[in-house]
Amino acid sequence: MIDPQALQQLPPTSLIICSRNRELMLVDTVRSILSGAELPSEIVIVDQSTKPSERLVAMGSGERCAVRYQWSPEQGVSRGRNLGVTLARHDVLIFTDDDMTAPPEWFGSLVRGVLREGCGTVATGQVLSTPPEHPGAFAPPGRRDDQRKVYQGRITVDVLDTLNMALHRASFEQAGGFDDRLGPGTRFPAAEDNDLGFRLLEMGGRIAYIPEATLYHRAWRLKRNYLRHCWAYEMGQGAFYAKHMSLADGFMISRMTGQIRRQAVRMVRMCLRDRRKTYVDAVSIAALLFGAVGWKLRYGASRWLRSPAVPSVGRS
Numbered sequence: 613m614i615d616p617q618a619l620q621q622l623p624p625t626s627l628i629i630c631s632r633n634r635e636l637m638l639v640d641t642v643r644s645i646l647s648g649a650e651l652p653s654e655i656v657i658v659d660q661s662t663k664p665s666e667r668l669v670a671m672g673s674g675e676r677c678a679v680r681y682q683w684s685p686e687q688g689v690s691r692g693r694n695l696g697v698t699l700a701r702h703d704v705l706i707f708t709d710d711d712m713t714a715p716p717e718w719f720g721s722l723v724r725g726v727l728r729e730g731c732g733t734v735a736t737g738q739v740l741s742t743p744p745e746h747p748g749a750f751a752p753p754g755r756r757d758d759q760r761k762v763y764q765g766r767i768t769v770d771v772l773d774t775l776n777m778a779l780h781r782a783s784f785e786q787a788g789g790f791d792d793r794l795g796p797g798t799r800f801p802a803a804e805d806n807d808l809g810f811r812l813l814e815m816g817g818r819i820a821y822i823p824e825a826t827l828y829h830r831a832w833r834l835k836r837n838y839l840r841h842c843w844a845y846e847m848g849q850g851a852f853y854a855k856h857m858s859l860a861d862g863f864m865i866s867r868m869t870g871q872i873r874r875q876a877v878r879m880v881r882m883c884l885r886d887r888r889k890t891y892v893d894a895v896s897i898a899a900l901l902f903g904a905v906g907w908k909l910r911y912g913a914s915r916w917l918r919s920p921a922v923p924s925v926g927r928s
Contacts, residue, residue, distance in 0.1 A: 621724075622650060622720065622723050622724070623702075623703075623704055623723075623727070624653040624701075624702040624703075624704070625652045625653050625654075625702055625704040625706060625723055626652060626653065626654050626655075626656055626696075626700035626701060626702040626704070626705055626706070627645065627652035627654070627655045627656070627706040627707075627708065627719075628655075628656045628658070628693060628696035628697065628700060628706065628707050628708075629641065629642070629655065629656070629657050629658070629696075629707075629708055629709065629710055630658045630659075630660065630689050630692030630693050630696060630710070631657065631658070631659050631660065631661065631692075631709075631710035632659070632660040632661055632689075632692075632796075632797065633661045633662060634661075634710050634711065635661065635665050635667060635668065637710055637711045637830065637832070638657070638659075638665075638668065638710040639667060639668065639671075640713070641708070641709075641710050641711065641712050641713070642655060642657070642668075642671065642679065644712075644713045644714045645708075645714045645719065646674065646677060646679075647714075647716065648714060648715075648716045648717075648718065648719045648720075649716040649717055649719075649720060650719050650720035650723075651676045651677040651719065652677055652706060652719065653677065653678065653701075653702055654673075654677065654678040654679070654680055654700070654701060654702070655677060655678070655679045655680065656680050656682070656696045656699050656700050657679070657680065657681045658682050658684055658692040658693070658695050658696045658699070659681065659682065659683050659684065660683075660684050660685075660686060660687055660688075660797070661683070663683075664683035665681070665683075668681050669681050680699065682695070682696075682699055687797040687798075688792050688795060688796070688798050689790075689795045689796045689797055689804065690790035690791060690792040690794060690795040690797075690798070690804045691790075691797075692797075693707060693774075693789075693790050694789045694790050694792065697781070697784060697789065700781075702781075703780055703781040703782070704723065704726065704727075704778065704779075704780060704781075705778065705779055705780070705781055705784060706719070706722060706723065706777070706778045707774050707775065707776075707777045707778075708775050708776060708777075708827065709775040709829075711829065711830045711832065712775060712776075712827045712828065712829060712830070713742060713827070713828040713830060714827055714828075715826060715827075715828070717824070718737070718825055718826060718827055721737070721822060721824045721825040721826075722735055722737050722776065722777075722778045722822060722825035723778055725737070725778070725820055725822035725825055726778040726779060726780070726820070729762070729818065729820040731780045731782060731783065732783060732816065732817045732818060733762075733779070733783075733817060733818040733819070734772065734777060734778070734779035734783060734809075734812055734817065734818075734819050734820070735777065735778045735779065735819075735820045735821075735822050735825070736755070736771065736772050736773045736774075736776055736777050736778075736819060736820070736821055736822070736825075737755075737773070737776040737777075737821070737822050737823065737824075737825030737826060737827060738754070738755055738756060738757065738758075738776070738821075738822075738823045738826040738827070739754025739755050739756075739773055739776050739826075739828075739829050740754060740756060740826060740827075740828050741754065741828065741829050741830075741831050742828050742829065742830050742831050743831065744831045745830065745831055745832045746832075746834075747835075748835030749831045749832055749833060749834065749835065750831050750833050750835065750838060751829040751830060751831040751832070751833065752829065752833075752841065752845070754773065754829055755771070755773055755821070757821065757823060758823050759823065760820070760821060760822065760823060761820075761821045762818055762819070762820045762821070763813065763818065763819045763820075763821070764813060764816075764817070764818045764819075765813065766813065766814075766863060767813070768867060768870070770803075770805070770806040770809060770810075771819055771821060772805050772806065772808065772809030772812070772819050773805060774790075774804070774805035774808065775805075775827070775829070776825065776827045777805075779812075783812065783817055786815060787808060787811045787812050787815060787817070788811065789808075790804050790807075790808055791804060791808075791855075793851075793911065794807055794848055794851060794852060794855075795848070796844075799906070799910070800847060800848045800850075800851035800852075800903055800906070800907060801844040801845075801847065801848050802844055802845040802846075802847065802848025802849060803845075803848035803849045803851060803852035804848070806849065806852050807852050807855065807856075838892075839891065839895050842892055842895050842896055843896075843898075843899040844899075845899075846895070846896045846897075846899035846900045846903065847899040847900070847902055847903035847906075848903060849871075849900060849903065850868070850899065850900040850901060850902065850903025850904035850905075850906075850907070851903040851904065851906065851907035853865075853867060853868040853900075853904055854903070854904040854905075854907035854908050854912060855907060855911070855912060857904070857908075857912075868900065868904065871900065872897055872900065872901075875893045875896055875897050876893070876897065878893055879893035879894060879897075
């Protein structure tokens with residue numbers, strides 16, 4: 613039970629959701645947020661769908677929360693989130709995705725987490741999956757851990773979930789926002805969250821994991837698309853490694869080779885026991901290398917000998 617006095621302690625906040633051609637899921641997500649015990653001051657929806665949504669325009673604003681809808685002809689979740697920050701009116705920024713379900717306590721828990729940790733910290737929460745919405749459906753793996761943790765400096769894991777994230781505008785701007793060359797809707801369709809998290813840590817920030825700030829990721833993706841999803845994720849991850857990789861700083865080279873080694877060992881062990889997992893690891897390794905080489909050829913080959921520049925600005 614939430615203390616009624618605590619309901620008045622949250623500062624003005626802007627919650628940003630970027631979406632493309634998932635109108636019904638987006639409506640469900642917004643409704644679950646609006647059913648919460650505590651609400652953002654505004655929800656900023658950046659919709660990159662083929663055409664504007666009359667249903668979302670008609671949602672309008674309630675007494676406790678303004679729902680602001682912006683249709684955009686551009687594509688790319690990173691570009692959409694950057695636009696959402698530009699449109700947002702407040703300095704405490706919260707991000708989630710259009711296929712999430714929010715329990716009543718989620719919003720207040722996440723915002724209080726980032727306020728408690730201070731301006732230089734980004735807060736991220738626990739992400740669990742809903743039951744499959746049809747046979748074999750899945751949700752991307754999320755963070756499941758009941759222990760609070762604070763990360764700083766160089767770490768060998770990616771811990772920031774931008775589908776469940778809160779930070780101060782100053783930190784977002786100092787880090788340079790999202791790199792719109794990464795993430796769904798781009799040539800390298802993942803790892804925009806890992807890239808932002810790395811840059812925030814490199815500039816001296818912290819990432820606080822707040823387990824009580826739990827969101828549920830809807831398991832709607834088709835089983836037959838699982839390998840395609842793995843390819844997209846690892847291709848983006850390879851690009852992220854390559855973006856921050858240089859011979860002068862071996863950190864990302866070590867991270868990438870370590871991941872390939874672990875997946876290759878597991879692939880060999882699983883060869884006779886579980887052929888499906890063998891395929892997943894083979895696809896993952898191939899996609900990781902494809903993404904890294906593709907990034908270097910397109911953006912970064914000339915910078916191979918230099919240390920990565922941090923922070924890296926989002927592109928307009």
